[in-house]
Amino acid sequence: MAAVTIYDVAARAEVSIKTVSRVMNNEPNVRPAMRERVLEAAGALGYAPNLSARSLAGSRSFVIAVFADASLTLDHWRSERGSDYLSRIQLGATLECREAGYHLLVELIDHDGPRVRQEVGALLAALKPDGVILTPPSCDDEIVLEMLDKAGTPYVRLAPEKAEARGPRIHTDDVAAGREVTEHLIGLGHRRIGFITGDSRYGASQARREGYVAAMAAHGLAIEDGWIREGDFTFESGHAAAQALLSLPDRPTAIFASSDEMALGAVAAAGEADIAVPGGVSVAGFDDSPVSRLSRPQLTTVRQPLVEMSSLATRMLIGGASRNPSAEPPPPRDELLPFALIHRASTAPPAAG
Amino acid sequence: MAAVTIYDVAARAEVSIKTVSRVMNNEPNVRPAMRERVLEAAGALGYAPNLSARSLAGSRSFVIAVFADASLTLDHWRSERGSDYLSRIQLGATLECREAGYHLLVELIDHDGPRVRQEVGALLAALKPDGVILTPPSCDDEIVLEMLDKAGTPYVRLAPEKAEARGPRIHTDDVAAGREVTEHLIGLGHRRIGFITGDSRYGASQARREGYVAAMAAHGLAIEDGWIREGDFTFESGHAAAQALLSLPDRPTAIFASSDEMALGAVAAAGEADIAVPGGVSVAGFDDSPVSRLSRPQLTTVRQPLVEMSSLATRMLIGGASRNPSAEPPPPRDELLPFALIHRASTAPPAAG
DNA sequence: ATGAAAGCGCTAACAG
């Protein structure tokens, strides 16, 4: 059961191992006839180059890593709410990796633990990934960025909060998205619109709120006391916030929740208060997560291009993949991907009056 | 920027590289004093052993792979329903890997494509994982098992459909779970209980149905025509099935759906038909997935020990990790992990009469 | 266009 190596293939094809190597890596300078022979031999032997050997000898590891915040991710996974964010990032990255013969590693990092330096340093030294995808909020961590820079590992920041020029970033305009949802509601005829914020640990929460505030202001609509309630992206928090909103003396006719789960909580709260959605109150969510369709009515929401973001990030990383120190650092790119308002059934014009 | 190697540490600590290696691997036969010195040097230099070198030279790769069916998984990820199954498996495995200094790779395989042999063979040859976690339905694929055996790669099958003795398996008793839910409903006083099946591509679907049928029979309750409806785990399918069930002339007083999403669909259908849950109809789900709490009332469901299953699998794999060919193959273990009925608010005694 | 030789950074056998 000894593994088949490049030598076995070379022997069978009667060429040197270097030629086999060339063929396996699609390098030039191999005559078609040789290539044929090598391919035939490799196929017959069921040969596949050993990743460790390639990584050790060469300049690429064929590994892309996703860094996600440990406590946040474990929290999500454990509490079983919204492991979805990471899943979608994984989807995009996995797809691209598969196509390019790369492998994706999801690594959890204690991005503000006392030993981040040690942890991230060890990860980079051990794995030597050809690229790292940084998810929020780790993508804004100074130490992580510093370690990455120091190790010379290419990375892409996904939806970073701070825009300062540290490596390429891929993001979407959360402020504009917040504005667009609010304007959608205003366009429907709503004047009294409540807002439920997201977890403050995410930069996007603040951005969405800004969008809401800006849109209200732009249309000359006041935001009354108590119309902005704190949430943390969970169903429960949305439920509670909506209860408060709906029991206001002159309650809003529409609620914009910063996540779909909170929007579902709002829908449930409305149901309990015998207020129909969207008849009695319109509810809009955010994320276009799977759960946005798990209600009647289905939620109006905003689709974030998470899958596209991570697949683009992966492509950038794989494209420039090479630990080659002589290569000039890639120009810090800044990609803004479009979001999309998904108008479904949970929003409608307010009841007359 | 040159990476720090074992030689740098050895030089700084004034010992041989072998001693450094011993310390890094927690091997015996190192005096505390030496160990101290090495640790100090390693710390100061920020040294971490290169994974590729370890893998290439040694008998372990420090990599555990999860094989998941490509089309099914992509389907789930894309359609954004239930990427949850894999997420939970990832959670358990990730936790254990982190603890043991291992890395987790999720690989999608076309488990019934024409080139499985090639694909799986290449994956194993390239990665040389210390162990593979097989998820349904790939865990029942003859070719995949054969390739794994041939490569001598240890694996654990998670929730396999067929029990034949090929490697260790970890599972839960879906038939018993189906029975228990049904009996819970019967215990509440229900006599007319409808059932919504799951996606037939999963063995568990059939098992849950068997449990339902067995429980009904055991209690002398008839299953009338039309009480068993086909579903595919999705909200929509549950919604449609429940609509059919609820419009039956003498409709069931309880509905047992084989997944939480379908149960939510059933709750929605009941709402639209102005039937209260659980007042007018009780609804039970299955999986205790995140969404089971995204409704009012929250769903009665069954918690599958997926996280425990994958963490046990990972521990087994890491524990026996060693490509050491002299080691006798581990005894094929068969672990049955307990499920748990989670009684929440969606089930209650039927309305009197 | 092809090949020979020299490592990559580590662990596995052995010596001492």
Next chain:
DNA sequence: CTGTTAGCGCTTTCAT
């Protein structure tokens, strides 16, 4: 208890 010597399977030079 500690160190020496070979490779692991590949990619990189550098020849040819």
